[in-house]
Amino acid sequence: MNNRIYSVLAVFFVLFLLSPLGAAGVKEEAKADDSFSVLVFVPGVAAGSPPYETMVAGANEFAQDKENVSVKVYEAGFNQAQWEQQLTSLVATGEYDVVLSTNPSLPEICERVGEKFPDQKFIITDAYAEGNDQMRTYLYNQYEQSLYLGYLAGLVTASDMEFANENLKIGFIASQEYPLLNNHILPGFLDGARLVNKDIELDFRVIGNWFDANKASDLASSMIDGGVDIFAVIAGGAAQGVFKTVTQKGAYVVFHDKNEYSAAPGYVVGSGSMEQKKLVMEILSDVVNGTVEYGKATVVGLEEGYIGFHFEDPLYVSSLPQDIRDEFASFMERLRNGSISYTLPVL
Template sequence: MHTVSIKNSIWLSFLLLFVTVGVFATGNAEKPVVNGNSLSVLVYIPGVLAGSPPYISMAEGANEFASEHQGVTVKVYEAGFNQAEWEEQLTSLVATGQYDIVLTTNPSLSDISQSIAKKFPNQKFVITDAQLAGNPQIRTYLYNQYEQSYFLGYLAGLVTTSSLPYANSDLKIGFIAAQEFPLLNKQIIPGFLDGAHRVNPNITLDFRVIGNWYDANKAAELALSMIEAKVDVFMTLSGGADQGLFKIAGEKGAYIVFPNTNSYGAVPKMVVGCGIMEQKKLTKEILGDVLQGKVAYGTATTVGIQEGYIDFISADPAYTENLPQSIRTKFDAFMADFHAGKIVYTVPSL
């Protein structure tokens, strides 16, 4: 009996040593996502919240979800405008092992997340406004921004060919972008022009690039130059720099169709249409799936009008006030056909 007890003690000591070494060896290794009521979320904002409706919507959606679910914690991290720093920043955050899931948005985050995933094979990433399939650690959702640009382009076409006070006979619409990236060049810009051409194939596009997401003065300079070149309707995708366009459009007289959020109030009488990208809605649905262990990592989904994540905001009184009935009748009929799947188009590949 005494001999058996010694052997048992030896084996017990060895087992305790093995477990202890294993625990300390893992250190700050990344945490796997668990199916349960506890969830730690890092919302990584590739830029700043101010002036960026999609980023604001993601942060708000995540915080609202946390307030509605006990045990869910959210950290919102604003990465700033220097894209060269994003991978190092996100790597440092993931290395802490504090987050079950990294939730982010931006097409460039696909490549960055793939690089980080190689170093932390248990870390999971969900990225909206991006497209990547095949990586078992990453789930992506791409908003069909060709659709949104298409119907905003159609509205811009109706306005530039109209007799509205600031419309002219040159049939020229404008687009101001912060920076160029594949989604912009391959889908957003083509969609905007394709939609306008549905009204009149002679409409031309004046496209200008600021070079960053914050320089409102540069945006104002570009907008003024474009108005002088007879652009009478603008679309913009410039983050905080949008304020420069708003200022000039209000002072000089030019119309704006705006993507992703309700911005009718940005320039009274001049913002004639707004699209909506349901980032908050999708964010909350994603986190619900994460919490329940339902996320299909390794897959990519495109969501648009038919899925309920892209639409036009017509309920705001400004839409009725800023456009005459003649234009609204044509555009409302077009959107009804769009929702019914009657508008035929081909989304360019990325």
């Protein structure tokens, strides 16, 4: 009886030892000389996060019709402590001509990785770091986007729309607090709203993670009961919970970075846009042409056309009355041509 177990185990064990050999025949495809390879490093997961999704989409679209450009997308997950090691592993293969990523925290990680691999180039959007020759950064003017979304929110809360109440209260639900949020996004949103009525107040709450949609829903519900009638949400997957609650209890949402009217039609009354895809495609063509100015950092905003607003969506037209849309459009126009001025806070 025992002997049989031993022999079966022995056979399995030998198979186990041999299994790597069986796979050893795999070979890497030879690399063409004029080929160009891009690593898209997603610090998190792409799904549910507009900047990451659009970065991936931009890179893929850029590479689609170019045979010599290859794109590898790598999702590094939520554990920030692992990002550096994973990026190092990827860079260490030496396969990638350029690493494309997005997130304010990436420059410091790339700087450390770059020390070990001095030939590696990094391009990072949504971040600001000057003076490193391996790096080129672009910072979206999130203050500006929050400013006009806040203005729209102010218009709605001061209006007599169906779910708007008399309280001059607007809400903001975020997953976590981080510098860009605290220094650009939140102040921008409130400043914008106060351009409509300087008595408007902001109710800001934190979920604590990027996934607990049910908690987001509870928070939104509690805020609506507290008098909030319009929300801004930056909460990854948990934003789903806010959409659910506003449709049930009646409130409005303005959304950053992405067209989300269809997430809750009639309730999402404004969607900002972040032209990450456009920027990524332009950057990549610069990279291929060799015209990137490494070491430089740029702030890109409404004027440059990298942030904007989804005016064209029929759901936008149908969910807001004409007068609010007109007033908002004129505000956007004045902001674009510089007749409304503001000072960008320090990040």
